[in-house]
Amino acid sequence: MFKSNETIRIKKTSIAQLIDYYAYYDLSHFTKDFKLFMNQKPSDYFKSENIF
Numbered sequence: 584m585f586k587s588n589e590t591i592r593i594k595k596t597s598i599a600q601l602i603d604y605y606a607y608y609d610l611s612h613f614t615k616d617f618k619l620f621m622n623q624k625p626s627d628y629f630k631s632e633n634i635f
């Protein structure tokens with residue numbers, strides 16, 4: 584579990600860790616919401632050099 588959102592920005596975080604941190608039931612729900620807000624799949628987003 585992370586201490587703060589700042590920790591997420593500093594560390595390299597896996598999608599599985601984010602799903603757990605934000606209490607999503609499963610990957611499909613996380614992906615759906617991620618695409619809604621970020622306009623791309625999580626896997627595409629994390630391949631780029633963006634800061635989460």
